[in-house]
Amino acid sequence: MAERIKTFLPEEQMPTQWYNVIPDLPAPPPPPLHPATMEPIGPDALAPLFPMALILQEVSGDSYIDIPDPIQQVYRLWRPTPLIRARRLEEALGTPARIYFKYEGVSPVGSHKPNTAVPQAFYNAESGITKITTETGAGQWGAALAFACQMFGLECEVWQVRASYDQKPYRRLMMETYGATVHPSPSTATETGRKLLEAEPDNPGSLGIAISEAIEVAAQDPQAHYSLGSVLNHVLLHQTVIGEEALVQLAELGETPDLIVGCTGGGSNFAGLSFPFLREKLAGNMAPVIRCVEPAACPSFTKGVYTYDFGDMAGFTPLIKMYTLGHSFVPAPIHAGGLRYHGMSPLLSHIYDLGLMEAEAKVQSECFEAGTLFARCEGIIPAPEPTHALASAVAEARRCAETGEEKVILTALCGHGLLDLTAYDSYLTGQLQDYSYPAEAVEAAMAGIPGAGG
């Protein structure tokens, strides 16, 4: 009998609860503040944008939250996802390490994003909302929300950064196939957009502008809410199904991870994989190193400041304490569109600050080298984002080849790269440029943040 490569769980073993890591932490995360008063904001302040069920999850002190049945039913379209051993990659590296990846690319949209889009759509529909607005860059999040809204009969209106809207039409077409309306941002559909277009008709847009447009429309329409695909506590909560499954799958194989490594942009994918393992680590059941990998071009953990900052460019949001490059940060045009946010999830920031995780930064050429090697060994072409984690896993496995350590490495393969192939083309044809964000720039960006250094 040949060795098993994939570990699937039957649907019956899909998690029925999300895991909230907050009660298990040695200290609670700092609360969001109102920018005018610098006082903690209450749940009510979020009510114009989010349904109460999600707001309560955002501030919940419960360790576990039941996943409602209609959400489980949609999850079952693709969950549980496989845990796969990268046997051919190990052989190519000549390493005694065992490399496992938890693969979220089997979802209909090809990424982990539906894990939170589906519950967000469900709770909004349940609360009587009929439309959800959101922003999207390359379109991963917009596609997930469009799919989720279709599942629960909601309208979905997406503002997509104009540069992506024009140059990378595939994910826009995916959103439209799911029945969503997609605007290039800045758009003429909002006051924010119209003003920007008046001043600069060719404005290429940014995630910050798109957020402002989506919030503007949701705030003005009592039937509409806004939805965010990363950063917030409830988003990270929903993603924990990834880690709960992986925990069971590794246990079935009799494996205990020595290193858990994932890419971090807003942080939701890696929080989803790592939090259940962090619980086990805090309980003394295992002792894995938990490592975040971020682009050198957007190094919020490794070069950012842990301070209160705005979540968006315009300063519409509450102040949240996080590792940040400053809300005016303009990312270099790296291909990992999902890793270009100026800040890091406040919960992940807090955990990093507590010393429970480590972080490193990688330039994209090393990431695409790892991604190409992975594709040629395992078949799956990874999205640019998780190639950051792969680069770190590959480096670790090579170290093991030297030391002889049989480390068990678990990495988060949060999506496939079938709609990101032009990025691989840049790499393969030698046109890829590497960017490292200079530390001096961070210091300058801290000016104008109300709570900087606080």
Place this chain on the structure above:
Amino acid sequence: MAERIKTFLPEEQMPTQWYNVIPDLPAPPPPPLHPATMEPIGPDALAPLFPMALILQEVSGDSYIDIPDPIQQVYRLWRPTPLIRARRLEEALGTPARIYFKYEGVSPVGSHKPNTAVPQAFYNAESGITKITTETGAGQWGAALAFACQMFGLECEVWQVRASYDQKPYRRLMMETYGATVHPSPSTATETGRKLLEAEPDNPGSLGIAISEAIEVAAQDPQAHYSLGSVLNHVLLHQTVIGEEALVQLAELGETPDLIVGCTGGGSNFAGLSFPFLREKLAGNMAPVIRCVEPAACPSFTKGVYTYDFGDMAGFTPLIKMYTLGHSFVPAPIHAGGLRYHGMSPLLSHIYDLGLMEAEAKVQSECFEAGTLFARCEGIIPAPEPTHALASAVAEARRCAETGEEKVILTALCGHGLLDLTAYDSYLTGQLQDYSYPAEAVEAAMAGIPGAGG
């Protein structure tokens, strides 16, 4: 406990043999003929292009052929594939029918094509060949072969129809990511290509031209072979892993299919799903209707003639008896690139001629309507090819809604449409055109076929 949606088999239950339907048929299929002598050709005639292991499979009289272990190891990267119940689609249709789909889109390249690309690469590598050439249209087959060649350390050289090469770069980039060399066809790399480009520098290419170029290079290089992604017996043989798995999966659910429906271009995907069920039907264990669905624009079964014809446009191949629209057939520009071949697999043609399968033709607007409905219910956006089968399944399920019949429908979802989203865009924006190939044209095309009517 909620009802199960997906049925996975553990890797241990992956088929270890391919099934050859020929010995179970009431009559053997007619042999290929040499065009000059009109005599049956022997295995040796194929030796310049194919390794002997594949030639022996092409003419095998054994019912089962063992799948070598290295092939099983690669299959395990994504196989067994899931059998999924389209519960939400059933609800949307208000039908008492139960609709199951066997989903091959989970393979690394997103289609069923690696099921044969992998063994073809393996047997070529085993025979000492170092390079495989092939043609590809939209790129599904080229991507699968590029992946498979990478698995066994072979060079892969692909001629892609120039129109697709220029307009749909994603699958070309996929091939290159797997390390293949891709030429736009006609190319300057072959005598055939150079002549065509001299006469018409803007020649957009065709599958027939690309086949001729790939064969020319393989025939001249003793270290190179040629590979075909459909039509031939050994290709259909390799695809039977699909049906063998589905048979076990349906049995696990206690279901017996009343209708098995799939799209047919060259025929390999549907043969792969249906042959194991045909075996059971011939043995009297079940009595499903087996239905092929083809585009009205390329209706080889429903409007073609069952006769000896060439497999390629230039007349390089042996004559094979098949349902054909004539080897000079030029398909209308429908989006289902995989369903535009002028003929039908000779084995499937023979089985259809024996009355063991039925066929129908669909215009593409009905197919994309079904595909969009499916995507909005099930999440997965189907490739344009399997939407033909979905259109037939949906029509059948709607009939069941009227009659109250609880039919069990099994359909072949042979790939996802993430790289075909522009086709959905045409449909959603009302720009899709329907084509029906006129019967008169078929008659005219029969002139110039040596064995026409024979």
